[in-house]
Amino acid sequence: MEKQNVISALAALAQDTRLDVFRLLVRAGPEGLAAGAIADALDLPSATLSFHLKELRNAGLALCERSGRSLIYRPDCAAVEDILRYLTEHCCEGVAVKKTRR
Amino acid sequence: MEKQNVISALAALAQDTRLDVFRLLVRAGPEGLAAGAIADALDLPSATLSFHLKELRNAGLALCERSGRSLIYRPDCAAVEDILRYLTEHCCEGVAVKKTRR
């Protein structure tokens, strides 16, 4: 993954509301969520949510597809994996994080 | 790691110059680098670099310690690992990234 793509993705997640939206999408899984359902769940004005969804899309972290009157958003988990890989390889002395050790 | 800490760390890395600085620190390893050496390596005005180093420190990504007239900066790789863990656990359906598969 290119550095600039990683930066966009990091910036997209580095925002309170957007991180909430993305986490909600991840929890919703591959069936996705309509924009309205996200707005309801997080109690956000539609224009504000729309702005953040666009940021997530532009950063390659979310995909959307129309279904009737709704737009269904889904997370792109591959993008997160790309970030993880980049950080592991460039920002962590190549030391991978152990799976579930703490 | 708390959500707000993760957000600060992501925001700190989501900036071109800062990501360069951090990667340089990681490559330098535990012996660290003086601020002046970083400024030279990346050709940055000292005030600009100082601003970015402070951001990295505030985000918990870098530590610094005086040595004579110089301030030696070191990366805090544990912080990166915390980010990786958070993203893996909250933003990726719990699916860890495989070590060096692509």
Next chain:
DNA sequence: TCCATAATTCTATATTAATGGAAGTATGGA
């Protein structure tokens, strides 16, 4: 065709971040 719903885009405003010169602070020598 007309209306309600679902969402986006437009627009203005407010907040926050980045840049870098100039001034200030610590350190170590002569």
Next chain:
DNA sequence: TCCATACTTCCATTAATATAGAATTATGGA
């Protein structure tokens, strides 16, 4: 104590982000 070096903080300026009401676009019925 005076000076040079190594940084940081102060400050002003510019640029980028976030917020949300109002207007607009697309879809699916009645």
